[in-house]
Amino acid sequence: MTEPNRPPLRLGVNIDHVATIRNARGGAHPDPVKAALMAEAAGADGITAHLREDRRHISDDDIGRLMAELSKPLNFEMAATAEMQAIALKHQPHAVCIVPEKREERTTEGGLEVAGDDNRLAEFIAPLREAGCRISMFIEADPGQIEASAKIGAPVVELHTGTYCEAVIAGDQAKVLDELRKLREGARYAWELGLEPHAGHGLTFDSVEAVAAIPELVELNIGHFLIGDAIFTGLKDAITQMRSRMDGARGEIGDPVGGVA
Numbered sequence: 001m002t003e004p005n006r007p008p009l010r011l012g013v014n015i016d017h018v019a020t021i022r023n024a025r026g027g028a029h030p031d032p033v034k035a036a037l038m039a040e041a042a043g044a045d046g047i048t049a050h051l052r053e054d055r056r057h058i059s060d061d062d063i064g065r066l067m068a069e070l071s072k073p074l075n076f077e078m079a080a081t082a083e084m085q086a087i088a089l090k091h092q093p094h095a096v097c098i099v100p101e102k103r104e105e106r107t108t109e110g111g112l113e114v115a116g117d118d119n120r121l122a123e124f125i126a127p128l129r130e131a132g133c134r135i136s137m138f139i140e141a142d143p144g145q146i147e148a149s150a151k152i153g154a155p156v157v158e159l160h161t162g163t164y165c166e167a168v169i170a171g172d173q174a175k176v177l178d179e180l181r182k183l184r185e186g187a188r189y190a191w192e193l194g195l196e197p198h199a200g201h202g203l204t205f206d207s208v209e210a211v212a213a214i215p216e217l218v219e220l221n222i223g224h225f226l227i228g229d230a231i232f233t234g235l236k237d238a239i240t241q242m243r244s245r246m247d248g249a250r251g252e253i254g255d256p257v258g259g260v261a
């Protein structure tokens, strides 16, 4: 098999936690849509928002306003429920990322179980695909989950980087290397199966470069760290710094093979 083209790595900025701060007081400030427009201006290639079943951050109204006001693609993260499917069909965002969701969790823990639920998920994503949404499955970098995602016809997989990022924070170098190996092999396998590999969850300035250097990856989705860092430096600066780290790591891969996808 030939080597992958080295596509430019897209940055999807997740604005959920602007809404978390807004909702702490129940008003309209800070507005996640305003943050999304600033993120676009600062170099984000797309905006990601997760409408959780408990509406703890992003609201239904936010999704409508994002659809109306964004000029870059919206990646709509949602659980595989009938309610969320209806909302996605109403808005028809560019991308729909299917994530596992538990009410009691603080954030999305672990990847989606696609292999054990493939028939239901194939049926679930079919109308969304027909509506033109690009479907992504948020999974662990596990060969069985990658194969199952390809089997049900999802064109994209987003590999969960959470365990790798926790190992970086803990300074557990052996685990960092092991998790990076899984991410590299997973991205490679997804690409070999004709899927578009993305990655995300928990990425920071300290953990992004090794992931950005994985040549098959096409997009990273980053939220909590960027919104948190924006408190100190502003959103524009946080995004610019993240972009430059991603681009720097990408530049170290070597020359593109056969052009840009």
Ligand code: PXP
Residues within 6 Å of the ligand: 014, 016, 050, 077, 097, 099, 107, 108, 138, 158, 199, 200, 201, 202, 203, 221, 222, 223, 224, 225
């Ligand atoms: N990708 C997916 C599928 C997610 O669910 C999340 C969190 O909502 C992210 C990326 C972004 O993670 P973080 O906010 O930790 O950067």
